[in-house]
Structure formats: structure tokens, C-alpha cells
Amino acid sequence: MMQHHGNRPLIIALYANAILLGLILVVLVSRGPSFGPMAQAQPVPMAGGNGMYVMPAQFLPQLWGCYVLDTNNQSLTAYAYYGSLTKPQLRLIGARNIQWDRELKNFNTDPDPQHIRELIEVQRAPMRENRPPKTGLTEPKTQPAGDDH
Numbered sequence: 166m167m168q169h170h171g172n173r174p175l176i177i178a179l180y181a182n183a184i185l186l187g188l189i190l191v192v193l194v195s196r197g198p199s200f201g202p203m204a205q206a207q208p209v210p211m212a213g214g215n216g217m218y219v220m221p222a223q224f225l226p227q228l229w230g231c232y233v234l235d236t237n238n239q240s241l242t243a244y245a246y247y248g249s250l251t252k253p254q255l256r257l258i259g260a261r262n263i264q265w266d267r268e269l270k271n272f273n274t275d276p277d278p279q280h281i282r283e284l285i286e287v288q289r290a291p292m293r294e295n296r297p298p299k300t301g302l303t304e305p306k307t308q309p310a311g312d313d314h
Contacts, residue, residue, distance in 0.1 A: 239264040
């Protein structure tokens with residue numbers, strides 16, 4: 166059997182490529198279950214039923230957990246995952262009754278909802294003579310022709 170020495174650079178490049186891919190795989194596997202930015206790019210579904218809903222949450226760059234919404238008791242709780250793969254821990258980090266929160270109409274929002282309503286009403290109103298809405302400024306008065314005072 167005859168060997169072709171002209172293919173040697175191609176074979177070396179293929180082996181180098183395979184070694185590089187192997188190193189990338191080792192790095193990815195050694196990083197653990199963290200998927201970084203790829204996990205953030207996909208929407209996370211909310212699961213539940215019978216008034217209880219659970220939704221995954223990312224509280225800090227390396228702190229994951231979940232929200233639990235109980236619609237029957239009108240409460241929201243937050244849990245964080247701590248510990249390690251061999252000894253995981255789930256800790257309650259916050260809980261509150263949301264009954265009164267839902268009654269608020271304008272808390273910690275900008276712009277004010279009334280301002281948005283006014284903008285929408287102006288937008289829906291037909292424009293007269295294709296002029297922009299008045300800004301409160303008066304138009305300059307002109308003198309009649311021939312009056313030089």
C-alpha cells in the first residue's frame with residue numbers, strides 16, 4: 166500500500182481541529198450546569214395550576230431561584246437556590262400578600278398614566294387644517310398693508 170505524503174498538512178490540520186474541539190468540550194463540561202447568556206435569551210414558561218404558579222427567576226448573575234404565585238391566597242413568595250450539586254438548599258428570600266398591591270393604580274411609574282392618556286387623546290383627535298396642536302404660544306401679529314405706524 167502506498168502512502169501519499171502530499172496530504173500530510175491536511176491530516177495535521179484535521180487532528181489539530183479535533184484536539185481544539187475536544188478542549189472546548191472539556192471547558193464547557195467543567196463549567197457545570199450554568200449556560201450563561203444562552204439561558205437568558207430564551208423565554209421561561211410559568212408552570213402551575215389550581216391557583217399555584219411557579220416561575221424560574223435570576224436574582225443575581227450567579228443566584229437562581231423561583232417565584233411562587235398563589236392566586237387563591239393572593240401571595241407572592243421568592244425562593245433562591247443555594248448550596249452545591251451534592252447538597253442543594255432552597256431558601257425563602259421574600260414573601261408578601263399582594264391583595265392591596267393590585268389596588269394601586271399609579272405607584273412608582275413614569276410617565277404618569279394620566280399624561281399618557283392625554284397624549285393618546287391628542288393623537289386620536291382629528292387635526293384641523295393640518296396644523297400642529299397649539300403649544301400655548303401666541304402667533305406674531307401682523308400689521309395691515311399700508312399701515313406704517
